[in-house]
Amino acid sequence: MSIQFYNRRGTGSIKWDRIGEDVLPLWVADMDVASPEVITEAISRRLQHPVFGYTDPDDEFFRSFAEWTARRQGWRPERKWQLYAPGMMPAVRALVAGFAEPSQGVIVQSPVYHPFFTAVTGQGRKLLENPLVRREDGGYEMNLRELEQLAALPDARVLLLCSPHNPVGRVWTVGELEAMMNIVVEHNLVVVADEIHGDLILPGNRFESLGRFLTREPWADRAEDSVVVLQSPGKTFNIPGLPSCQAVAAGEGLRRGVRRSFEAAGFDISNILSLEASKAGYRGGDAWLDEVMDHVAVNRGLLARGVSRLAALVGAGNSPGALPESGDAPGHGVTEAGGSWLSPAQGTYLAWWDASPLCRFFKLDAEQLNRRIRDEAGVFFSSGPQFGAGGEGFLRVNLGCSREMLREALERLEAWLTKVVAAEPGVR
Numbered sequence: 001m002s003i004q005f006y007n008r009r010g011t012g013s014i015k016w017d018r019i020g021e022d023v024l025p026l027w028v029a030d031m032d033v034a035s036p037e038v039i040t041e042a043i044s045r046r047l048q049h050p051v052f053g054y055t056d057p058d059d060e061f062f063r064s065f066a067e068w069t070a071r072r073q074g075w076r077p078e079r080k081w082q083l084y085a086p087g088m089m090p091a092v093r094a095l096v097a098g099f100a101e102p103s104q105g106v107i108v109q110s111p112v113y114h115p116f117f118t119a120v121t122g123q124g125r126k127l128l129e130n131p132l133v134r135r136e137d138g139g140y141e142m143n144l145r146e147l148e149q150l151a152a153l154p155d156a157r158v159l160l161l162c163s164p165h166n167p168v169g170r171v172w173t174v175g176e177l178e179a180m181m182n183i184v185v186e187h188n189l190v191v192v193a194d195e196i197h198g199d200l201i202l203p204g205n206r207f208e209s210l211g212r213f214l215t216r217e218p219w220a221d222r223a224e225d226s227v228v229v230l231q232s233p234g235k236t237f238n239i240p241g242l243p244s245c246q247a248v249a250a251g252e253g254l255r256r257g258v259r260r261s262f263e264a265a266g267f268d269i270s271n272i273l274s275l276e277a278s279k280a281g282y283r284g285g286d287a288w289l290d291e292v293m294d295h296v297a298v299n300r301g302l303l304a305r306g307v308s309r310l311a312a313l314v315g316a317g318n319s320p321g322a323l324p325e326s327g328d329a330p331g332h333g334v335t336e337a338g339g340s341w342l343s344p345a346q347g348t349y350l351a352w353w354d355a356s357p358l359c360r361f362f363k364l365d366a367e368q369l370n371r372r373i374r375d376e377a378g379v380f381f382s383s384g385p386q387f388g389a390g391g392e393g394f395l396r397v398n399l400g401c402s403r404e405m406l407r408e409a410l411e412r413l414e415a416w417l418t419k420v421v422a423a424e425p426g427v428r
């Protein structure tokens with residue numbers, strides 16, 4: 001099998017068609033890779049029947065997901081634990097509204113996928129920010145001490161977890177999740193775990209779903225009334241335009257709450273083609289996904305080297321605590337490279353680039369820098385500040401693109417910056 005990348009200009013793609021014709025899009029989180037053939041075949045088969053009426057997810061929809069998680073993630077949800085939702089953010093919003101009353105608190109760990117903020121404040125719930133801690137090596141961890149303090153507030157109800165974490169790329173360890181779960185259980189919170197990036201794991205790393213807590217002693221009984229796991233084939237198989245989502249809640253009372261929230265949000269219709277795509281991907285998308293993540297790992301190495309060269313052009317050396325030049329990791333292509341200004345990541349196809357040397361050089365914030373790069377170099381990223389506290393000085397780079405496009409983007413950036421530095425040496 002060989003994965004194929006496409007120029008998506010003119011297809012109505014948000015990523016490609018919302019920005020200038022000449023600009024290379026490395027922003028919105030979808031990939032330019034064709035979805036697995038098993039998915040296009042399944043959709044074509046369904047199209048042979050010309051009636052597209054109201055349709056329920058069938059047993060195979062839930063079974064294919066359960067077998068996928070058993071095979072790939074080491075846990076298997078029971079059939080009765082599972083519910084369908086028409087997309088990840090619709091599910092997140094419904095559960096925030098369902099488990100926190102107006103003005104009650106929802107804990108969010110910034111910098112984080114920005115629609116989390118509007119899911120909370122846009123529905124009149126109180127945002128309790130629990131910013132991640134940035135370590136010396138540029139990696140991130142949870143601030144468990146502050147999490148405990150926020151969880152102890154009388155009106156705290158929900159912890160909205162992003163796992164793996166967009167934008168920083170952390171795949172949380174069992175130890176971290178256990179420490180977090182102790183706080184959740186102790187303070188009677190509900191953790192809504194957005195695991196949409198859970199299958200996008202870089203080679204050599206392992207994803208720990210909160211679902212494993214639901215099936216493993218001593219956690220199963222303790223966690224069943226506190227954990228709602230949300231997963232989706234949208235990112236996994238690059239089909240976010242065919243939205244669907246699996247919700248898993250093991251405890252009966254908790255599941256009643258999930259069902260009520262979904263009913264209140266009007267989730268009673270599903271998209272026929274999304275259902276077919278989901279089943280086919282979970283049944284047969286394994287090899288395709290492994291190939292995609294190997295590709296992403298090599299792209300990460302390329303980007304790490306590229307951004308280090310950009311930092312050097314404005315007089316910044318290696319980032320503090322950066323990994324040494326490591327070359328190829330056996331079997332997985334290039335991983336982290338020398339002096340990386342990228343946060344070390346274990347998952348997602350997103351890279352979190354500390355562009356603060358460029359911000360300082362231009363005396364711009366990251367959002368202004370991103371616009372200047374778009375207008376002058378013809379490359380566009382996601383701006384760090386939109387992800388909340390801790391996003392200042394960062395750009396988020398989408399590596400789900402062809403190698404050729406990434407190379408061209410890096411060449412454009414280097415040519416542009418070289419020219420600017422030559423013309424404006426004093427700015428430094």
Ligand SMILES: Cc1ncc(COP(=O)(O)O)c(C=O)c1O
Binds near residue numbers: 234
């Ligand atoms: C963490 C996270 N949650 C949810 C979504 C969106 O999911 P959906 O399109 O299914 O609503 C994204 C997309 O980037 C995401 O990164």
